[in-house]
Amino acid sequence: MLDFFTIFSKGGLVLWCFQGVRGPAATAPVNALIRSVLLQERGGNNSFTHEALTLKYKLDNQFELVFVVGFQKILTLTYVDKLIDDVHKEFRDKYRNEFQQKGALGLLNGTFDFKDDFMRLLRDAEESSKVRAPTVMKTFEQSLKSQKTVKCMIETRGEKPKEKVKNKKNKGSKKDGTEAVAAPSKASAGDKQLSAAGDKEELTKDEILQKNREEFFRRHMKAGEKSRSPKPDAQKEKGKKPRVWDLGNSNAKVLDYSNSATNGSAEACPVEEFDPDMALGDKNREPGRLYDLEYESDDEAEEEKVVQNPSKPSVKKGGLGGMFGMLKGLVGSKSLTREDMDPVLEKMKDHLIAKNVAAEIAVQLCESVAKKLEGKVMGTFTTVTSTVKQALQEALVQILQPQRRVDVLRDVMDAQRHRRPYVVTFCGVNGVGKSTNLAKISFWLIENGFSVLIAACDTFRAGAVEQLRTHTRRLNALHPPESHGGRTMVQLYEKGYGKDAAGIAMEAISYGRHGTGAGGCPGAAPSFTLPPVLPARNQGFDVVLVDTAGRMQDNAPLMTALAKLIAVNAPDLVLFVGEALVGNEAVDQLVKFNKALADHSMAQTPRLIDGIVLTKFDTIDDKVGAAISMTYITSKPIVFVGTGQTYCDLRSLNAKAVVAALMKA
Amino acid sequence: SMAGGLEPHLEALRRELHGPAVLSVLVALIAVAVTFLIWRFVQGRRSSRKAVLLLGLCDAGKTLLFARLLSGRYRDTQTSITDSSALYRVSQDKSTTVTLIDLPGHESLRLQFLERFKAAARAMVFVVDSVAFQREVKDVAELLFQVLVDSTVLRNAPALLIACNKQDVTMAKSAKLIQQQLEKELNTLRVTRSAAPTSLDGSATGGPAQLGKKGKDFDFSQLPMKVEFVECSARGSKGEEGEADLEALQKWLMKVA
Numbered sequence: 051m052l053d054f055f056t057i058f059s060k061g062g063l064v065l066w067c068f069q070g071v072r073g074p075a076a077t078a079p080v081n082a083l084i085r086s087v088l089l090q091e092r093g094g095n096n097s098f099t100h101e102a103l104t105l106k107y108k109l110d111n112q113f114e115l116v117f118v119v120g121f122q123k124i125l126t127l128t129y130v131d132k133l134i135d136d137v138h139k140e141f142r143d144k145y146r147n148e149f150q151q152k153g154a155l156g157l158l159n160g161t162f163d164f165k166d167d168f169m170r171l172l173r174d175a176e177e178s179s180k181v182r183a184p185t186v187m188k189t190f191e192q193s194l195k196s197q198k199t200v201k202c203m204i205e206t207r208g209e210k211p212k213e214k215v216k217n218k219k220n221k222g223s224k225k226d227g228t229e230a231v232a233a234p235s236k237a238s239a240g241d242k243q244l245s246a247a248g249d250k251e252e253l254t255k256d257e258i259l260q261k262n263r264e265e266f267f268r269r270h271m272k273a274g275e276k277s278r279s280p281k282p283d284a285q286k287e288k289g290k291k292p293r294v295w296d297l298g299n300s301n302a303k304v305l306d307y308s309n310s311a312t313n314g315s316a317e318a319c320p321v322e323e324f325d326p327d328m329a330l331g332d333k334n335r336e337p338g339r340l341y342d343l344e345y346e347s348d349d350e351a352e353e354e355k356v357v358q359n360p361s362k363p364s365v366k367k368g369g370l371g372g373m374f375g376m377l378k379g380l381v382g383s384k385s386l387t388r389e390d391m392d393p394v395l396e397k398m399k400d401h402l403i404a405k406n407v408a409a410e411i412a413v414q415l416c417e418s419v420a421k422k423l424e425g426k427v428m429g430t431f432t433t434v435t436s437t438v439k440q441a442l443q444e445a446l447v448q449i450l451q452p453q454r455r456v457d458v459l460r461d462v463m464d465a466q467r468h469r470r471p472y473v474v475t476f477c478g479v480n481g482v483g484k485s486t487n488l489a490k491i492s493f494w495l496i497e498n499g500f501s502v503l504i505a506a507c508d509t510f511r512a513g514a515v516e517q518l519r520t521h522t523r524r525l526n527a528l529h530p531p532e533s534h535g536g537r538t539m540v541q542l543y544e545k546g547y548g549k550d551a552a553g554i555a556m557e558a559i560s561y562g563r564h565g566t567g568a569g570g571c572p573g574a575a576p577s578f579t580l581p582p583v584l585p586a587r588n589q590g591f592d593v594v595l596v597d598t599a600g601r602m603q604d605n606a607p608l609m610t611a612l613a614k615l616i617a618v619n620a621p622d623l624v625l626f627v628g629e630a631l632v633g634n635e636a637v638d639q640l641v642k643f644n645k646a647l648a649d650h651s652m653a654q655t656p657r658l659i660d661g662i663v664l665t666k667f668d669t670i671d672d673k674v675g676a677a678i679s680m681t682y683i684t685s686k687p688i689v690f691v692g693t694g695q696t697y698c699d700l701r702s703l704n705a706k707a708v709v710a711a712l713m714k715a
Numbered sequence: 716s717m718a719g720g721l722e723p724h725l726e727a728l729r730r731e732l733h734g735p736a737v738l739s740v741l742v743a744l745i746a747v748a749v750t751f752l753i754w755r756f757v758q759g760r761r762s763s764r765k766a767v768l769l770l771g772l773c774d775a776g777k778t779l780l781f782a783r784l785l786s787g788r789y790r791d792t793q794t795s796i797t798d799s800s801a802l803y804r805v806s807q808d809k810s811t812t813v814t815l816i817d818l819p820g821h822e823s824l825r826l827q828f829l830e831r832f833k834a835a836a837r838a839m840v841f842v843v844d845s846v847a848f849q850r851e852v853k854d855v856a857e858l859l860f861q862v863l864v865d866s867t868v869l870r871n872a873p874a875l876l877i878a879c880n881k882q883d884v885t886m887a888k889s890a891k892l893i894q895q896q897l898e899k900e901l902n903t904l905r906v907t908r909s910a911a912p913t914s915l916d917g918s919a920t921g922g923p924a925q926l927g928k929k930g931k932d933f934d935f936s937q938l939p940m941k942v943e944f945v946e947c948s949a950r951g952s953k954g955e956e957g958e959a960d961l962e963a964l965q966k967w968l969m970k971v972a
Contacts, residue, residue, distance in 0.1 A: 056793075058792075058793050059799070061795050061796075061797055061798065061799030061817065062792045062793050062794065062795030062796075062799070062817070062819075063778065063782060063791075063799070064790060064791035064793060077791070077793065080793055081793060081794050084793065114797060116796075154799040154801045155785065155801045155802070157799075158782055158785050158786040158788075158801070159786055447827060448823040448824065448827065449823070451822060451823040451824075451826060451827075453822050453823065454822070455853060455854055455857055457857065457904075457907055457908070457911070459906075459907035459910055459911065460903065460907045463903065463907070494912060497910075498910045667915075690912065693915075700912045701912050701913055701914060701915050702911055702915075703914075703915060704914040704915045707914070707915050708915070
């Protein structure tokens with residue numbers, strides 16, 4: 051049933067592998083598991099799907115091992131979790147010596163002959179799952195009904211079959227209880243009872259008579275009551291008197307309970323003991339001055355106190371066991387359990403959320419860190435708090451590290467060599483700073499000697515084209531053609547408002563490839579003959595920056611239009627512009643943008659967002675959580691950070707500084 | 716009267732100093748100080764750089780190389796998530812050992828682990844996948860650049876060996892070609908990295924150091940450390956059962972240890 055089962059160390063050595071009946075090689079799916087789940091801190095959930103396989107895994111953090119099992123996605127095997135746990139325990143106990151050796155030599159030199167044990171455990175697991183098979187419906191022969199003879203099922207009054215006595219007694223007591231309910235329909239009650247009972251019971255004639263008598267009397271009593279009850283109503287009806295409320299009739303005077311003598315006269319109220327010191331409080335205050343709030347400057351001490359408080363009651367409860375645990379913790383052979391980590395993780399999760407990390411991402415991150423630390427042996431004199439903090443810090447740095455190369459200039463040079471422009475598209479919701487950051491990026495590119503064509507594909511927002519024209523004019527003023535060998539470094543390609551954005555983008559890119567204007571690759575002669583219509587010298591642009599209109603992620607027609615623009619024009623870089631102020635919204639925006647791009651693309655591997663531009667970074671002090679949310683969701687790097695509105699306010703991300711700001715209390 | 720008040724106290728103090736209790740206290744203090752000094756000395760010895768790091772991109776073959784050097788046998792490997800270290804005896808007759816440390820090559824982990832171990836590095840082996848080199852040249856050059864401009868590496872200048880792995884495959888590029896391509900790529904990277912936007916906290920992303928000599932094309936001989944190129948094959952040309960082709964690598968390790 052299983053495709054494969056692998057056991058390998060976190061350092062990468064495969065210790066033991068079991069290949070199932072028709073399993074393909076295990077390395078590729080396991081590598082995919084490692085890359086997408088473990089390294090991206092999505093380790094909260096312990097199963098992962100890769101093509102046609104489902105992979106379930108378990109980490110052993112004490113000896114740094116990983117156990118992975120793979121089986122076909124369409125099967126639902128119930129015994130897999132139990133199997134992994136059993137294999138984990140047995141493997142660890144069997145080869146404990148090899149693991150406890152220092153360094154990797156134990157793993158390298160040991161032979162792990164586990165096949166027989168594994169087959170035994172697999173058999174046990176499969177059998178245990180079979181035992182819990184769903185219950186089969188009983189056949190007619192098995193039911194009780196078939197065992198009764200036909201004779202006993204016939205109703206005859208007066209007969210008392212032996213086996214029915216017991217039933218009747220029980221049923222009789224029940225019946226008495228329900229008789230009051232059955233009173234109204236007395237006439238048919240007797241028949242009903244008999245027919246309802248059917249083969250279950252039969253009443254004797256005497257008992258029936260008795261019951262009927264009782265019913266008759268009871269009904270008479272009820273009838274009498276019933277006849278009496280309308281009478282008082284009738285009496286009441288005759289004289290309809292106005293209802294007198296207790297105090298309703300009286301006028302305001304009666305309701306006034308205040309002492310008429312006291313209001314307005316000063317002597318009447320009792321003299322209270324007035325202590326001016328207690329009322330005023332601080333004797334040393336200056337009269338009239340408003341003091342500032344005072345707060346604790348010592349945050350560290352508070353943290354330690356809070357963390358130790360939950361551990362204190364556990365020490366008290368444990369008694370000797372607790373003391374031993376604490377000593378073990380000091381010496382450094384205590385392994386972390388979930389209960390130890392939970393309060394610290396809760397605190398860290400709240401801290402992250404306070405720093406503007408999206409709530410669901412903070413939860414997933416903490417889950418993943420917990421899974422990574424469970425069972426790990428702490429070093430000497432390290433507290434649970436410090437271990438968890440350290441692990442969380444490493445996880446955050448890991449997330450912020452780019453998964454691919456982030457070097458725009460290098461890629462522009464490459465495109466230059468291939469005689470085509472490097473196309474960058476900016477997308478995002480309304481008002482995040484797309485046009486401003488586009489201008490900043492073009493300034494940076496011009497400074498590095500590349501010519502830029504700005505394509506105004508925002509044909510909706512009033513003033514979008516004029517804004518870009520102003521930027522172009524300013525940039526040309528800053529970098530006039532004279533200082534760059536006679537070529538205009540920046541040019542705007544626009545077609546006004548109301549037109550189709552994808553069409554404008556396509557025209558702009560082809561203009562950028564062959565158009566008149568800035569000289570393209572300096573000093574490079576074309577290696578192919580151009581058709582006579584175009585000028586002989588290749589006069590394209592090095593970079594084309596496409597500005598799109600801002601759109602909400604829920605707006606389906608606009609998302610379709612954006613997806614079409616990107617699918618048709620195939621830009622080299624799709625940048626999502628997001629502001630650092632966004633909180634939980636970041637998750638929704640990015641997920642929906644990526645989904646729209648994937649849905650409307652015809653290609654086998656759709657073009658998704660390639661990078662993120664984080665803007666308005668100067669407006670947040672140290673609440674830098676948006677960076678984490680965005681990189682976690684897309685696993686794409688943050689390419690630029692915008693820190694202001696002038697052209698020089700463009701930075702690149704420094705993972706360590708951001709994480710330090712995040713972890714700062 | 717003041718002096719008279721002090722004198723009995725001084726007398727008492729003088730008597731105390733000559734007592735046996737004070738002597739034992741002094742001896743204890745000296746013992747503690749001596750232990751402390753010895754401990755510091757031993758720490759210093761131990762932390763002297765005795766590590767050889769195995770770095771490179773993902774799937775370059777570092778973990779297999781590690782396994783082959785230490786045990787001689789072929790092992791299946793997966794993507795490493797954490798480092799592995801072991802003592803390696805450089806040759807049969809001498810007893811010098813170095814600590815071989817295999818670092819994970821995955822993008823999210825490599826810089827973190829390099830940070831941790833770079834101070835203890837006596838030498839570094841940069842493993843390159845010779846078959847996929849043409850495709851990955853930019854990524855290889857970027858990692859090499861990040862290693863070379865690191866301030867600790869520049870200060871300690873550990874010996875660097877660029878091991879062109881997977882030579883058992885016919886399409887593998889030769890070490891000479893790899894050297895030429897890397898020099899060209901690093902030349903370009905010098906320009907683009909220094910032109911990148913400055914980092915958030917003000918430090919430049921390219922590192923304050925300039926790689927090689929300004930004005931001239933980049934060459935590995937311009938670096939402060941010794942750089943060599945070797946060809947090797949961790950898998951071995953005779954398949955999994957046979958020996959690995961690691962002679963050049965082992966010779967270099969003997970030289971460096």
